[in-house]
Amino acid sequence: MAPPSRALVLNRLIDELPREECHRLLEQCTPVTYRGGDVLCESGQPLEHVHFPMTALISLAKTVPGKPPIEMGMIGREGMLGATLALGIDSNPLQAVVHGAGTGLRISTTRFQAQLRTSPALQRMLELYLYVLVEQLAQTAVCSSFHGMPARLAKWLLMTVDRAPGEQLEVAQAALPEILGVRRAAVNVAASELQQRGLIDCTRRRIRVISRAGLENAACECYAAGVNAYRRRLPPRACA
Amino acid sequence: MAPPSRALVLNRLIDELPREECHRLLEQCTPVTYRGGDVLCESGQPLEHVHFPMTALISLAKTVPGKPPIEMGMIGREGMLGATLALGIDSNPLQAVVHGAGTGLRISTTRFQAQLRTSPALQRMLELYLYVLVEQLAQTAVCSSFHGMPARLAKWLLMTVDRAPGEQLEVAQAALPEILGVRRAAVNVAASELQQRGLIDCTRRRIRVISRAGLENAACECYAAGVNAYRRRLPPRACA
DNA sequence: CCAGTTTGGTGCAGAAGCGAACAGACCTTC
DNA sequence: GAAGGTCTGTTCGCTTCTGCACCAAACTGG
Numbered sequence: 001m002a003p004p005s006r007a008l009v010l011n012r013l014i015d016e017l018p019r020e021e022c023h024r025l026l027e028q029c030t031p032v033t034y035r036g037g038d039v040l041c042e043s044g045q046p047l048e049h050v051h052f053p054m055t056a057l058i059s060l061a062k063t064v065p066g067k068p069p070i071e072m073g074m075i076g077r078e079g080m081l082g083a084t085l086a087l088g089i090d091s092n093p094l095q096a097v098v099h100g101a102g103t104g105l106r107i108s109t110t111r112f113q114a115q116l117r118t119s120p121a122l123q124r125m126l127e128l129y130l131y132v133l134v135e136q137l138a139q140t141a142v143c144s145s146f147h148g149m150p151a152r153l154a155k156w157l158l159m160t161v162d163r164a165p166g167e168q169l170e171v172a173q174a175a176l177p178e179i180l181g182v183r184r185a186a187v188n189v190a191a192s193e194l195q196q197r198g199l200i201d202c203t204r205r206r207i208r209v210i211s212r213a214g215l216e217n218a219a220c221e222c223y224a225a226g227v228n229a230y231r232r233r234l235p236p237r238a239c240a
Numbered sequence: 241m242a243p244p245s246r247a248l249v250l251n252r253l254i255d256e257l258p259r260e261e262c263h264r265l266l267e268q269c270t271p272v273t274y275r276g277g278d279v280l281c282e283s284g285q286p287l288e289h290v291h292f293p294m295t296a297l298i299s300l301a302k303t304v305p306g307k308p309p310i311e312m313g314m315i316g317r318e319g320m321l322g323a324t325l326a327l328g329i330d331s332n333p334l335q336a337v338v339h340g341a342g343t344g345l346r347i348s349t350t351r352f353q354a355q356l357r358t359s360p361a362l363q364r365m366l367e368l369y370l371y372v373l374v375e376q377l378a379q380t381a382v383c384s385s386f387h388g389m390p391a392r393l394a395k396w397l398l399m400t401v402d403r404a405p406g407e408q409l410e411v412a413q414a415a416l417p418e419i420l421g422v423r424r425a426a427v428n429v430a431a432s433e434l435q436q437r438g439l440i441d442c443t444r445r446r447i448r449v450i451s452r453a454g455l456e457n458a459a460c461e462c463y464a465a466g467v468n469a470y471r472r473r474l475p476p477r478a479c480a
Numbered sequence: 481c482c483a484g485t486t487t488g489g490t491g492c493a494g495a496a497g498c499g500a501a502c503a504g505a506c507c508t509t510c
Numbered sequence: 511g512a513a514g515g516t517c518t519g520t521t522c523g524c525t526t527c528t529g530c531a532c533c534a535a536a537c538t539g540g
Contacts, residue, residue, distance in 0.1 A: 062382045065461060070382055086327060087367040089473075093375045127327040134374055135333045141381035142302045142310055145421050148496080174517060181385050186497055188519060204506065204517065221305060233329075388526080414487065426527055428489065444487070444536070 011052040011105065012078040013125055016234070021119045028115065029105040034058075038098040040081060046091045049106040050082035051075075055165050057100030059179065060092075060133075069095060070144075070181030071156075073136050076100075076163020078230065083133055085113060086126035099179070100164055100171075128233045135229040143222040144181060149190035152180060154219035157200065159226065161209055169207045194218060251292040251345065252318040253365055256474070261359045268355065269345040274298075278338040280321060286331045289346040290322035291315075295405050297340030299419065300332075300373075309335060310384075310421035311396075313376050316340075316403020318470065323373055325353060326366035339419070340404055340411075368473045375469040383462040384421060389430035392420060394459035397440065399466065401449055409447045434458060 014022060034056040041047050043063060051058065053076050060073035072094060075081055081096050090109050107115075116123055143152060156179065160169055173191065177184040191207075194200045199214040200207055209215060216223065254262055274296040281287050283303060291298065293316050300313035312334060315321055321336050330349055347355075356363055383392060396419065400409055413431065417424040431447075434440045439454040440447055449455060456463065 062378045064382045064386055067382075067386050070385055072378055072381060084371065087371055088364070089367065089371050093371065093378055124328070127329065131324065131327055131329050131333065134377070137374070137377055137381070138302045138312055138333055141312060141377070141384070142304045142307075142421075144381070144385055145310055146304055146307050172517070173519095181382075183498055184518085185499095185520075189496095192519085202518090412487075423528055424488085425490075425529095429527095432489085442488090 010054050010077075011080070013080055013129060013234075014052055014105070016125065016236070017119075018121050021121050024119065025107070025115055025122065026105075028111050029107045032104050032106045034098040034101055034104060036098055036101045039095070040098065041092045041096040043095040044091055044093065047082050047085075047109050049108055050080065050085065050112040051096075051104055051106045052080045053077055053104040053163075054102065055100075056098060056102030056104045057160065057163055059097050059099035060094040060137075061097060061179075062094050068178045068181070069097075071099075071179045072140050073133055074099075074159055074163065078163060079129060079133070080126075082109065082112065083126050083130040085109070085116060086123065086130050099175070100160070100169075102165075125234070132230050132233050136226055139222050139225055139229070143220060147220040147222065149180070149182065149186050150193050150218060151220040153187065153190040154194060154199070154215045155223040156180060157194075157207065157209060158212070158215050158219055158223050161212070162227075167209045167212075169209070170205065171207055172205045173202065173207070250294055250317075251320070253320055253369060253474075254292055254345070256365065256476070257359075258361050261361050264359065265347070265355055265362065266345075268351050269347045272344050272346045274338040274341055274344060276338055276341045279335070280338065281332045281336040283335040284331055284333065287322050287325075287349050289348055290320065290325065290352040291336075291344055291346045292320050293317055293342065293344040293403075295340075295342030296338060296344045297342065297400065297403055299337050299339040300334040300377075301337060301419075302334050308418045308421070309337075311339075311419045312380050313373055314339075314399055314403065318403060319369055319373070320366075322349065322352065323366050323370040325349070325356060326363065326370050339415070340400070340409075342404075365474070372470050372473050376466055379462050379465050379469070383460060387460040387462065389420070389422060389426050390433050390458060391460040393427065393430045394434060394439070394455045395463040396420060397434075397447065397449060398452070398455050398459055398463050401452070402467075409449070410445065411447055412445045413442065413447075 014025065017025065029052070040051060040058065055077065058075040058081055059071050060075065061069035061071050063069040081092065084092055116126070143155065157169070161167055173187065174184070176187045180187060191202055195202055197214065197218070199211045199218060201210055254265065257265065269292070280291060280298060295317065298315040298321055299311050300315065301309035301311050303309040321332065324332055356366070383395065397409070413427065414424070416427045420427060431442055435442055437454065437458070439451045439458060441450055
């Protein structure tokens, strides 16, 4: 997540586009302010708009009847919602919910598809990013099978601060159980453990990261794997 | 998994291609006999060949260091290994291992890519199938988070018989724990339960399905969801 | 036919998470 | 300032799965 060299940092994917294609795309985009809880796309339903988060955070979750949804992926300023359009499919396999209020850009799906046809760099970027999303999905899956709550919580916190501005997370602990697909008490135990080790500081509706390095240590390898997967496919400036 | 209307049933995806593109592809393909345990592709490594199983069964698994791999997807005669080429990426995010010995067709990746450039129906099919694979991946993930062993085992058995010829599965129970990502004893308990309910018959190195309907009842909704996901994107004869 | 290996069944202690419930802390509202 | 709602921390018993171990049955090769 090193800062791109170009002046204006909006969204990593947009920033990486060649200047001309970037401008063409931005002309069609509208700035949006997202509120926490907004549902941008139901699972399997067609996507009205393609979204490029800037400070907002989108959570990709899968639902199974009778159970709370469970987060399988995360989209922040390093990504976008709508990468499946690289496959010519205008729906998303996962439910997309805003989990961190903030800003972003959006463009109607039909307009975006038109852009896609005339912008090979954009098409390529979607393909690469979609691949990364799939890797993230698989990683999350094995992670929740094998790793304990503290490690998973640490990983989630790191992924979130990477995508959010600042080191403060405006997250209620009450939201975490649903995200991580476990019970509230289980999250609590894990959070207490991280707090006792001096890595985070939990107060009402807010979690502050004290030691990033400590968290990286507490997290499972899945965090590093996710970062590497992104870097390998979408190295900075590679799409220029 | 209704039988296609065309005479020769090789592989569902190939069969669904328009006649001319189908022939062009088949000319380049080589019949292969796969042995159980063959590793067709390591996770993240480039794919030498694209594979179209006929009676063989390929398991897509994700590994995390220090733990046995866990199955996240399954490819039989309804699918193919190498769908990521629809994204112009020649590697597979998951490890691909032959889990059921049998036959299939293969073609070198470079030749396949050439075909892809001249066959829009093939390109489209890869895109749709890749989307279905991603849905399957997400479904498997929530399933192993939420559902108990008996339901997951039933689902796995159904998915396997759907892709295998006959109702006999040549599977050692010893292979199941690794596939399902749990311990041997846990599988045993689940298998005993299904057997007591008269749904399957386990003998040495072989599991026979007695009551398909009963298994569908015992399985979680994830099985039906997977079947529907496939049907929705790849309805019979839709690609003709 | 027998010894050795593979495969399948089982038992037990312990860890982890579930479901439900309760108590205290904090905020908002009146 | 009191009342009520929301958020957080914690508890209890229970279920499920793990890690380890042991044993029985069945196959294999000499």
